[in-house]
Amino acid sequence: MWFLSRPSLYKQLMREIISFVKRKEHPTLSYSEEAVSWCIKNACDEEKALLRIDPSWNFLDFNQEFPKLVKDGFKVIESFNFNWGGQGNISLNYCLAKHLQAERILETGVAYGWSSLSLLAYLNRMNRGSLVSIDMPFWGTQHEDKIGCVVPSSLRDRWKLIRLPDRDAIPALLKKNLSFDLCHYDSDKSYQGKIWALPRLWSTLREKGILVCDDINDNLAFKHFCESEMIDPIIVKTYDSQVQKFVGIALKN
Numbered sequence: 206m207w208f209l210s211r212p213s214l215y216k217q218l219m220r221e222i223i224s225f226v227k228r229k230e231h232p233t234l235s236y237s238e239e240a241v242s243w244c245i246k247n248a249c250d251e252e253k254a255l256l257r258i259d260p261s262w263n264f265l266d267f268n269q270e271f272p273k274l275v276k277d278g279f280k281v282i283e284s285f286n287f288n289w290g291g292q293g294n295i296s297l298n299y300c301l302a303k304h305l306q307a308e309r310i311l312e313t314g315v316a317y318g319w320s321s322l323s324l325l326a327y328l329n330r331m332n333r334g335s336l337v338s339i340d341m342p343f344w345g346t347q348h349e350d351k352i353g354c355v356v357p358s359s360l361r362d363r364w365k366l367i368r369l370p371d372r373d374a375i376p377a378l379l380k381k382n383l384s385f386d387l388c389h390y391d392s393d394k395s396y397q398g399k400i401w402a403l404p405r406l407w408s409t410l411r412e413k414g415i416l417v418c419d420d421i422n423d424n425l426a427f428k429h430f431c432e433s434e435m436i437d438p439i440i441v442k443t444y445d446s447q448v449q450k451f452v453g454i455a456l457k458n
């Protein structure tokens with residue numbers, strides 16, 4: 206019923222049915238010990254990761270840099286009776302955008318919009334550029350109007366939110382031959398979702414641009430993507446709502 210009342214997602218429904226029929230195990234069993242140990246072996250913290258990219262880097266904590274935006278964001282979500290997760294990689298995103306002097310940014314996966322907030326706060330401070338975000342609501346979710354809700358209206362002028370699945374939105378962007386300075390992938394976390402999307406996002410990145418991929422410990426997609434493109438990634442150990450996770454950073458030479 207959820208899909209049927211959303212005609213823009215009919216194609217995605219077909220993909221979900223095909224992937225359900227083809228799958229060999231339940232997605233929750235797809236935890237990959239190999240991916241976790243690869244991450245642990247190679248990881249550093251956010252500050253060290255940024256210093257590897259730029260040795261003169263001064264780490265900025267988004268919460269300290271923009272306390273009002275963060276406080277207002279939490280105020281918006283505190284009354285909700287659903288939970289779409291924590292703040293994600295807001296400081297890392299902000300720092301990478303600043304390092305790149307990014308003007309054209311693409312992200313997949315919005316939910317409350319913490320990552321969008323961090324990137325839009327950067328663009329707003331620079332007074333230039335734009336952010337394209339792609340998000341298809343989680344199956345069964347009834348609160349689509351809350352997607353991106355922590356982003357205040359004062360930051361929305363530079364924002365284009367595409368409410369479609371990656372598999373419809375990304376090819377449409379590729380057709381436009383757009384090029385981005387920074388891409389942040391935080392939508393479909395399955396192996397198939399990532400291994401399909403990452404090379405496509407990579408192809409939209411300009412030279413010296415940066416691709417960030419969240420939750421790379423879930424499966425081997427990011428590792429396999431890096432191997433196929435001969436990328437030596439930076440792996441960041443970080444925390445979301447106090448749960449340890451790993452984020453991958455790939456620099457395009």
Ligand SMILES: C[S@@+](CC[C@H](N)C(=O)[O-])C[C@H]1O[C@@H](n2cnc3c(N)ncnc32)[C@H](O)[C@@H]1O
Pocket residue numbers: 290291292293294313314315316317318319320321339340341342343344369370371372391392393394398
């Ligand atoms: C982890 S949340 C994103 C969190 C966000 N980046 C932040 O920092 O607040 C993942 C989001 O991706 C969306 N999503 C999941 N699968 C998707 C797909 N195939 N295409 C587009 N969006 C998808 C979910 O509905 C959810 O809103």
